[in-house]
Amino acid sequence: MLIALMVIVITCAIMFGAVHVSPPDMYLSLKHFFNGQNPANIYEGVFIQLRLPRVLLCAITGAILAVSGVLMQGLFRNPIVEPGLVGTSAGAALGASIVFVMAPAFSLSLKSFMGPLLVPVVAFAGALLATYMVYSLAKNAKRISIMSLLLIGIAVNAVCLSGTGFMSYIARDPQARSITFWNLGTFSGASWQQVFIVGTVAAVIFILALRYAKQLNTLLLGEEEATYLGVNPDKLKRRIMLLNTAMVSVATAFVGVISFMGLIVPHVLRLLIGSDNKKLLPASMILGATLLVLADLCARLLLAPAEVPIGIITSLVGAPVFIILLKRFNLVQHQGGYNA
Amino acid sequence: MLRTANISYRIGKKKILNGITAEFKPGEFNMILGPNGSGKSTFLKIFSGEIQGYEGSVFYNEDNISILKKEELAKYRAVMSQQPELSFPLMVEEVVMMGRYPHFTFSPGAKDEAICREVMEQMNLLAFKERNYLTLSGGEKQRVQYARVLTQIWNRPVSGYRYLFLDEPLTSLDINYQQEFLRIAQAFKKEDTILVAVMHDINLATQYSDKIFFMKEGNLVAHGHPADILSESLLEEVFSIKASIISNPVTHTPLVIYTNAASV
Numbered sequence: 001m002l003i004a005l006m007v008i009v010i011t012c013a014i015m016f017g018a019v020h021v022s023p024p025d026m027y028l029s030l031k032h033f034f035n036g037q038n039p040a041n042i043y044e045g046v047f048i049q050l051r052l053p054r055v056l057l058c059a060i061t062g063a064i065l066a067v068s069g070v071l072m073q074g075l076f077r078n079p080i081v082e083p084g085l086v087g088t089s090a091g092a093a094l095g096a097s098i099v100f101v102m103a104p105a106f107s108l109s110l111k112s113f114m115g116p117l118l119v120p121v122v123a124f125a126g127a128l129l130a131t132y133m134v135y136s137l138a139k140n141a142k143r144i145s146i147m148s149l150l151l152i153g154i155a156v157n158a159v160c161l162s163g164t165g166f167m168s169y170i171a172r173d174p175q176a177r178s179i180t181f182w183n184l185g186t187f188s189g190a191s192w193q194q195v196f197i198v199g200t201v202a203a204v205i206f207i208l209a210l211r212y213a214k215q216l217n218t219l220l221l222g223e224e225e226a227t228y229l230g231v232n233p234d235k236l237k238r239r240i241m242l243l244n245t246a247m248v249s250v251a252t253a254f255v256g257v258i259s260f261m262g263l264i265v266p267h268v269l270r271l272l273i274g275s276d277n278k279k280l281l282p283a284s285m286i287l288g289a290t291l292l293v294l295a296d297l298c299a300r301l302l303l304a305p306a307e308v309p310i311g312i313i314t315s316l317v318g319a320p321v322f323i324i325l326l327k328r329f330n331l332v333q334h335q336g337g338y339n340a
Numbered sequence: 341m342l343r344t345a346n347i348s349y350r351i352g353k354k355k356i357l358n359g360i361t362a363e364f365k366p367g368e369f370n371m372i373l374g375p376n377g378s379g380k381s382t383f384l385k386i387f388s389g390e391i392q393g394y395e396g397s398v399f400y401n402e403d404n405i406s407i408l409k410k411e412e413l414a415k416y417r418a419v420m421s422q423q424p425e426l427s428f429p430l431m432v433e434e435v436v437m438m439g440r441y442p443h444f445t446f447s448p449g450a451k452d453e454a455i456c457r458e459v460m461e462q463m464n465l466l467a468f469k470e471r472n473y474l475t476l477s478g479g480e481k482q483r484v485q486y487a488r489v490l491t492q493i494w495n496r497p498v499s500g501y502r503y504l505f506l507d508e509p510l511t512s513l514d515i516n517y518q519q520e521f522l523r524i525a526q527a528f529k530k531e532d533t534i535l536v537a538v539m540h541d542i543n544l545a546t547q548y549s550d551k552i553f554f555m556k557e558g559n560l561v562a563h564g565h566p567a568d569i570l571s572e573s574l575l576e577e578v579f580s581i582k583a584s585i586i587s588n589p590v591t592h593t594p595l596v597i598y599t600n601a602a603s604v
């Protein structure tokens with residue numbers, strides 16, 4: 001049922017936008033594309049060069065954020081965790097804003113050398129660096145305490161945020177706008193190259209994550225029980241952190257910060273199908289992809305032909321939904337809150 | 341056989357365990373008793389393989405625990421700890437199935453399903469199997485956890501022993517289930533199982549155990565068959581209580597009657 005929903009939403013998302021693309025156009029366009037011909041008209045061009053990569057990138061990113069939410073919540077044994085918590089998004093944002101402000105001033109040559117990959121590469125580095133900082137500061141005599149990870153995550157996020165804030169402060173107007181847009185996430189720059197990079201990373205990591213589903217389930221009982229069931233909790237934590245950081249960094253580096261996806265999707269699914277990670281991980285890929293494509297569709301259609309940054313949509317819709325879930329189902333109380 | 345040699349453990353400067361040497365034999369129900377803070381749970385966690393960084397050695401049938409692989413150990417050693425909680429909702433049958441996790445790679449086989457069913461049936465849990473674990477009462481949760489622990493080592497391994505360790509397993513149970521838990525454990529001990537339980541209730545211990553280990557302040561104070569070692573002076577030494585020991589008219593095991601708290 002979820003898969004059917006995803007197919008419908010993705011088809012709609014491809015059809016509608018500033019330019020409408022009909023199914024026959026899609027078919028012809030794909031045919032020309034695979035025959036190595038150029039698109040015959042503007043509709044086919046929009047479809048193959050803009051719409052399709054955009055929707056695909058969006059679906060993959062949605063899946064990444066949702067899966068990452070499942071992994072993080074399972075790891076922290078805490079229902080209020082989202083992927084940005086360990087510094088990944090804030091680090092990426094700081095990296096990107098530094099590029100926006102500094103690059104024009106210093107290194108035209110660097111910019112022309114790296115081209116459109118400059119922002120993603122630096123954002124990726126920022127994401128990794130911030131997450132590594134959280135991780136290594138939280139590490140205490142080889143053991144990683146979940147509580148200190150959470151607290152240091154908050155501190156490092158604050159530092160990155162103030163860095164980003166400073167960058168916007170000293171930025172000139174167009175640069176400041178770039179920073180703002182990036183912090184709200186956008187898929188307007190989607191290209192096949194990005195789809196390929198993010199898609200490959202996502203595919204590899206999803207397969208690995210599924211292999212850890214069973215071990216992650218044992219962590220629901222706590223670290224002591226996990227040990228008795230033959231799992232090494234410290235090793236598991238390191239691996240999950242690594243997978244999570246890699247995929248969130250890559251996605252964030254290309255599309256900017258998109259909040260609430262990683263929080264909402266796992267919760268909705270927990271209410272629908274329970275918390276067995278073997279079911280939760282695949283389901284969250286599909287629902288995450290569907291919801292983010294839907295959000296992007298809204299972002300394109302609301303003020304068409306202009307675009308609303310997608311982060312505004314996800315937060316505006318996501319936050320109330322989250323509050324309703326909290327109130328209605330008493331998530332925090334029933335799920336134990338902090339027992340790190 | 342399970343053997344510990346000279347186990348000492350400290351947290352910071354505080355000594356928790358002080359050179360404990362003990363032997364637990366198959367076919368006996370071993371119970372560890374002692375006042376709060378005597379180190380019984382810590383001792384159990386050390387020979388279970390959860391706590392590292394202690395002095396001394398733990399041997400599972402002549403193999404030092406440090407050379408045993410955790411994944412392998414989990415196939416024949418199960419531990420029921422105090423009050424484990426779930427951080428997210430799961431169905432009762434999903435929790436019980438976790439006991440089979442060490443035995444399969446991704447999806448449970450027919451044998452795993454059958455074992456879970458059998459154990460849930462024995463524990464009167466079949467009616468609960470699709471309930472959300474988090475909505476159960478304390479005692480019900482404990483039965484589910486016990487079922488999970490039992491499924492983990494339900495079948496005897498091809499060679500060697502099974503090890504079943506219980507850390508205060510009866511805390512929030514009704515009396516009938518307290519007896520039921522101990523009877524099930526007793527059934528295990530007959531079949532090549534090394535059985536150790538940390539207990540609170542002295543009279544249940546004298547009724548079910550073959551050997552009692554009394555601990556106080558990190559030391560092993562006395563151990564042996566309850567009828568042989570239990571005395572009023574020992575109870576006063578370990579628990580600081582005044583008690584009389586009579587014979588249980590039904591089971592003919594020692595029965596402790598508390599008379600008056602000693603002025604400490």
